[in-house]
Amino acid sequence: MNSNNKKNNYSFGFTMVELIIIVSVILVLGVAVTIWIDPVVRMGETKDAKRREAVMVLSAAFTDYAHSHKGALPILGEVTTEKKVICNTQSGASLTCDTSTEYCLQIDDPSFFTKNMASLPIDPDKLVDSDTGYYIKKDANDNIIIGSCSYDVSEFYKQPQLRATCDAYGGGYCWYSGGESSASCDVICAANNLTCVSLSHEADNLCLIGDAGSASYTCLSGCSAGTSTQSPSWTTSDTCTYQVGTLSCADANSNNAVCPCQ
16 A cells, blocks of 8 residues: 555655756746846846946046146136046037936046047947047036946946036146236136136137037137137137237236136
8 A cells, every 4th residue: 555655745746856857947948038038137247248348437537636736727717517428539529428418528638648548438338539428427416427329228327435526627727717807817716715827728728618529619708719809819709808819927817708717
């Protein structure tokens, strides 16, 4: 009787070899399903990992640069609450970053690439450093934010210990607008606890434009570039004044000065 019961039990069960085969088949099927179902998610996670690393590297490089340049950033132009792409060269067109469409802010100090980072990181979905896919902006309290325009799984940005205290940036210096004041750049810079710098810049730099390749310039007050015979080499538009020649810090001017300070 007992012998028959054992035979019946074996006839309804699985041997150890059979169980191993079944478990192996289930595992293989599970791996196959994962490979076929999740490739997009897994690829997105890989891209986002690269974006996180790039944002961290950019944040560290900008922080190091600012600390050795009295708070100035190595870019050309104004940091606003809009997301502006960080670029090495300007393509001559506005770039879209999430919901913002702005001219990119190019690196305007060659020493940035010799002292802070070798080259700008480029987003996995981008090809050239004229549109890196990484942005800089400020929040309502002027705190700098650096982040990625694109993300597949989760948005990533970094807020380094930096504040956008300058009206704009260019050549590794802070630039300030004198507004309606007739003060010299010496006075304007001193009001910001900085010293005026004598520089020779092209009109696009002094106007702190967002697009070096365009005839439609934008600067601190949204002016348009033009020509002038004013002395000493000031150019005036409807809304702002900037210099097209060498800046002498001792020069006072009754127009709206745009001053480089350090």
